[in-house]
Structure formats: structure tokens, C-alpha cells
Amino acid sequence: MAPVYVHERYRLGRTLGAGGMGRVWQARDELLDRDVALKEILLPDEIVGADGEALRKHMLREGRAAARLAHPAVARIYDTFESEGRAWIVMEYVPSRSLQEVIDADGPLPPQRVAEIGLAVLAALRTAHAAGVRHRDVKPANVLLATDGRVVLTDFGVAAVDGESLNTSSGLVFGSPQYMAPERVRDGDTTPAGDLWSLGATLYAAVEGHAPYQRPSVMETITAIAVEEPAAATQAFELRPVLDGLLRRSPGERIDAEETKRRLYEALEPSSATPRSNRPAIAAAVAVLVLLLGAGAAWLTLRPDSGNSPAGLSPSSVAPSPSQPSASVPASPTPSAAVSSAAATTDRPALPAGWTDYHDPTGFSVYVPKGWTRSKEGSIVYFRAPGRVLGIDQTDKPQWDPVADWRGKANYRKSNGDFPGYREIHIREVKYFLKAADWEFTFNRSGVRQHVNNRGVVTSKHQAYGFYWQTTDAGWKAAQPDLTLVFDSFRPAT
Incomplete structure (x- = not known):
């Protein structure tokens, strides 16, 4: 079959998705030699004549407005155009689910x-709102979990700019009813607070498995959103304060973006309310190792805990306040450490004086200096000394x-x-067991320059570890x- 081109530039590939407002294709930009996501705007049958023309113009205009947004959690819009009577939006292609x-x-x-x-989508929305753009269709289908680790909010196709409206003589409201804010269902109001409600509904669906208003028909769903409270969340645990x-049905009673951010960071800390089987070791910290455990699984996050910080590392330098974001950073040793640590898969070095061979109950072992304070939080074991912190975590779902x-x-x-x-x-692959990656960086904390080294390592198809x-x-x-000896002496569970 001969290839199909749009605008004499974009070669259509497979369909990525379709909805009430159009269809999205994976396409090849032959001019710039890159893959893009190409949205073909297809209007509902009810919208014809002047309404249809006005709506197409509106969507292209809002697409151009959204194109000025620049944030890693926002799918970039590259171009908008009309071709053969149809409107198209050219977007960043994000390999993802x-x-x-x-x-x-x-x-x-x-x-x-x-x-x-939620934190990633919130960051995307705050970027949009600061530019006067409202998304108006935040829902799980528009949140991409990218293969490069990003969380990306996409499809600003029905976005609105301050001062603009998207009304038609047919009275249609655009978006996904299950994720529309009550004020939008009732009055058509589109505000940043409405996007935040949709974010809440999206997070509810992610943790519960279904939207907060699950009804057999669109009309029943809209009616429920307008007059009823959402179904109680039974699996939200730490997320309940966020949801x-x-x-809240009233925008005035709804928490704002800053409070949402604060509560989301609090939700990163597992509480006693969460069943042990649902408690990945996740917490805010100066630097964190995040292993993407595969789409749909948890994020394994490693950090030093906040209790009893060693001399030279005050609590503020180790564990930031809820307003400070958690980081996601594997780090690396120096080149000499990376080379020598490859020997960890062969002969184990002799145990030096002043060190002890620690055997973890889970089965791994590693040399650590005598006198370092050991503590445990969930699956993470910490070893601390003045000015130094070592943490080791693990997962059975490697990335x-x-x-x-x-x-x-x-x-x-x-x-x-x-x-x-x-x-x-640097961020780079290193030779260590089956597969490993390092990230090394420095930063300032409380007037002192800090140096961080994280390593994520896959030791088998069912086992991975993180070193902080x-x-x-x-x-x-x-x-x-000392770091080189830690790597060389480490032995995973068998």
C-alpha cells in the first residue's frame, strides 16, 4: 500500500488512539526526520455549518496557544494547520502507555x-495555568507513562485560553463526562480549579481502578457529578486527603495547586494505614533512587531516612519539608569505582580491618564499616556515619x-x-551484574556542597537493587x- 501523506510532509503510520474529538496517528515528519503524534480533529455529527467552522478555528488557535508551554511533563505542540478541510495538530510523540x-x-x-x-501532572497544569491555558480534558487516557520515565500530560486539543470560550449553538460540552468538574457540568465554567478537580478524578481512578462517578450512561454520570458526592475511596490510604x-463540588472549597502539591508529597510517605503489600519504599529526600518497575507497577524509591541524621548531615539537609520535591536520581561512582566494581560478579575482596560483613535477612550481603549506625525503613536498610550515608533497597520487578x-x-x-x-x-550505563546505570551529581544544601552517587542494578530477571x-x-x-569496596563486596540474594 502506498504511504499516505498529510500536508505533503507527514507520513501516517499507526493509529495511537481515537475519541469524540478526533483521532491521533503516529506519523513521520519527513522534513525534520522525526516521529510525531498527529491529531486529526473530527467533530461530532451534531456540529455542522458555522459552528463546525468556528470550532475548528478555535481548536487550532488554542493549539497554537498551548504550543508555548515548555515543561517535561507537557507533550509539546509543534504545529497546527488545515488540510483538505480538516484541522490537524502536530504533537510530540511520546513512546508510552x-x-x-x-x-x-x-x-x-x-x-x-x-x-x-499526580505531582508530575500537577506540574504540567501549573505551567499551563501560569500561561493562561486550561487543559479541560485531564483524564487517565491523556496521562502518558513514558518509557523514558517521564509522566506526560498530553492532548491540549480542547484547551482554553483565558477570555476564550468553547460554546456552540448545539449546547454540547466538550471533554470526558466522568472527569468533568461539577461547575463545568452545570454552567460550562472552565477554570484552573476545574482542571484540579479533573486531576483528583484521575488520581481516584488510578488508585481505585474506576472513576469516582461510575454510572451506566452519560446523562446519569453528569447528573451524579452535579448533585452527589463521589463514591468513597477504599484503596486511597495516604491519598485520601488529596482526593x-x-x-469538592464547590470550586471555592477545593484545595488550590500549592496545597495539592503539599498533600501529594505527604502521600509519598507510606503510613501504617497502607497494607504492607501495597507499601513501596517511597519518600521525599535530598536525592532518591527511583527504579521504574515497569508500567503499572510501583516506583521503588531509595533515600536516607530523616531520623537521627549523622553529624554533618542535619535533618534539613537529608529530608526536605513537604514543599520540597522528592528526587529521582540514580548516581554513579568515579570511573575507577565503576571499573573496579565490575569485579563484584567474580571474586569477593578480603574483609578489611575495621569493616564487617553485613548479611541482610532478605539474603543480600555487603561489607560496611564498623561503627556505622544501621536503621531500617520498610525494605530499605541505611548505614550512617558523620558526613556519609549509604542506603540499599530492592525490588523483584526490575526495569x-x-x-x-x-x-x-x-x-x-x-x-x-x-x-x-x-x-x-554523568548518567551512564556501567558494567555491574546483568545491567546497571549510574547518575552522579552535586548540589547545594544549607550552604554545603553535597555529592550524590546512586546506582540501580539488575541482578536477575526478578531482582534489582538500588544503592544510595x-x-x-x-x-x-x-x-x-569505601564506595568501591561496597560495590565489590555486594552479593545479591540467591
Whole structure:
């Protein structure tokens, strides 16, 4: 079959998705030699004549307005045009699965993973709102869990700019009824608060497996949203304060973006209310190792805990306040450490004086200096000394492309300004067991330059570990022999 071109430039490929307002294709931009997502705007049959023409113009105009948004959690819009009587929007192609696809295939997600997703979507919405753009169709199908580790909000096709409306003589309201804010259902009002309600409904669906208003028909759904409270969330646990605050029917009673952010960070910390089987080790910290456990699974997050910080690392330098974002950073040793640590799969070094061979109840073992304070939080074991922290975590659902994941998370964290004075040293694959990736960087904390080294390592198809290592930058070089010995002595569970 001969290839199909649009606008004499875009070669159509497979269909990525379709909805009430159009169809999205994977296409090849032959001019710039890159893949794009090409949205073909297809209007409902009820919209004809002047209404249809006005709506097409409106959507192209709002697409151009959304094109000025620049954030790693926003799918970029590259171009808009009309061709053969149809309107098209050219968007960034993001290799991914949508949150809806993940829910459908794998079921509800753990609360902490949903909180991570919520923070990314919230950051995208705040970027849009600051530019005067409202999304108006936030829903799981428009949240992409990218293969590079990003969470991306896409499809600004029915977005609105301040001062603009999207009304037609047919009285149609555009969007997905299950995720529309009550004020939009009642009066057609589109505000940033409405986007936040839709975010709440999306997070509810992610953690519960269905939308908060699940009704047999569109009319029943709209009626329920307008007059009823949402169904109680039974699996939300730490997310309940977020959902309760966002899903208020009155916009004036709804929590704002800043309060949403604060509550989402609080939800990253597992509480005693969460069943142990649903408690991935996730928490806010100066630097965190996040292993993407596969689409639909939790994020395994490693950090030093906040209790009894060693000398030289005050609580504020180790565990930020809820307003400070968690980071997602595997780090790397120096080149010499990376080379020597490859020996961890062969001969184990002799146990030096002043060190002990720690055997974890889960089966792994590693050399650690005597006298370091050991603590445990969930699956994470910490070893602390003045000015140094080592943490080790593990998962049975490894991610097989950690470099891409770390790069995506690095871009997201840098764009959020998580690390004052951040300077990346490198993100790279290293030879260590089956597969490993490192991320090394420095940043400022409380007037002291910190140096972080994280490593994510796959030891079998069902086992992966994360190593977290932090010292002051001034003490980094002196600490390298210790880090090398940690890597060389480590033995995974068998």
C-alpha cells in the first residue's frame, strides 16, 4: 500500500488512539526526520455549518496557544494547520502507555506511585495555568507513562485560553463526562480549579481502578457529578486527603495547586494505614533512587531516612519539608569505582580491618564499616556515619532500561529546581551484574556542597537493587575507596 501523506510532509503510520474529538496517528515528519503524534480533529455529527467552522478555528488557535508551554511533563505542540478541510495538530510523540491502559491491564496502582504521577501532572497544569491555558480534558487516557520515565500530560486539543470560550449553538460540552468538574457540568465554567478537580478524578481512578462517578450512561454520570458526592475511596490510604480536597463540588472549597502539591508529597510517605503489600519504599529526600518497575507497577524509591541524621548531615539537609520535591536520581561512582566494581560478579575482596560483613535477612550481603549506625525503613536498610550515608533497597520487578529512565527523571527534577546549584556529572550505563546505570551529581544544601552517587542494578530477571551514597563534596574523593569496596563486596540474594 502506498504511504499516505498529510500536508505533503507527514507520513501516517499507526493509529495511537481515537475519541469524540478526533483521532491521533503516529506519523513521520519527513522534513525534520522525526516521529510525531498527529491529531486529526473530527467533530461530532451534531456540529455542522458555522459552528463546525468556528470550532475548528478555535481548536487550532488554542493549539497554537498551548504550543508555548515548555515543561517535561507537557507533550509539546509543534504545529497546527488545515488540510483538505480538516484541522490537524502536530504533537510530540511520546513512546508510552497511557495511565488508562495501565489501569485496564494491571489494575489499580499503589497510592505512592499515584502520588508521583499526580505531582508530575500537577506540574504540567501549573505551567499551563501560569500561561493562561486550561487543559479541560485531564483524564487517565491523556496521562502518558513514558518509557523514558517521564509522566506526560498530553492532548491540549480542547484547551482554553483565558477570555476564550468553547460554546456552540448545539449546547454540547466538550471533554470526558466522568472527569468533568461539577461547575463545568452545570454552567460550562472552565477554570484552573476545574482542571484540579479533573486531576483528583484521575488520581481516584488510578488508585481505585474506576472513576469516582461510575454510572451506566452519560446523562446519569453528569447528573451524579452535579448533585452527589463521589463514591468513597477504599484503596486511597495516604491519598485520601488529596482526593477529599480536590473532589469538592464547590470550586471555592477545593484545595488550590500549592496545597495539592503539599498533600501529594505527604502521600509519598507510606503510613501504617497502607497494607504492607501495597507499601513501596517511597519518600521525599535530598536525592532518591527511583527504579521504574515497569508500567503499572510501583516506583521503588531509595533515600536516607530523616531520623537521627549523622553529624554533618542535619535533618534539613537529608529530608526536605513537604514543599520540597522528592528526587529521582540514580548516581554513579568515579570511573575507577565503576571499573573496579565490575569485579563484584567474580571474586569477593578480603574483609578489611575495621569493616564487617553485613548479611541482610532478605539474603543480600555487603561489607560496611564498623561503627556505622544501621536503621531500617520498610525494605530499605541505611548505614550512617558523620558526613556519609549509604542506603540499599530492592525490588523483584526490575526495569531493563535504567539509563533512559534516569535521563527522563533527571530532566523532570532539574526543570522543577529540586536541587539548588545542580551540576550533573554523568548518567551512564556501567558494567555491574546483568545491567546497571549510574547518575552522579552535586548540589547545594544549607550552604554545603553535597555529592550524590546512586546506582540501580539488575541482578536477575526478578531482582534489582538500588544503592544510595552521599557525602559532602569536599569529602567525596576520600570516600571513593569505601564506595568501591561496597560495590565489590555486594552479593545479591540467591
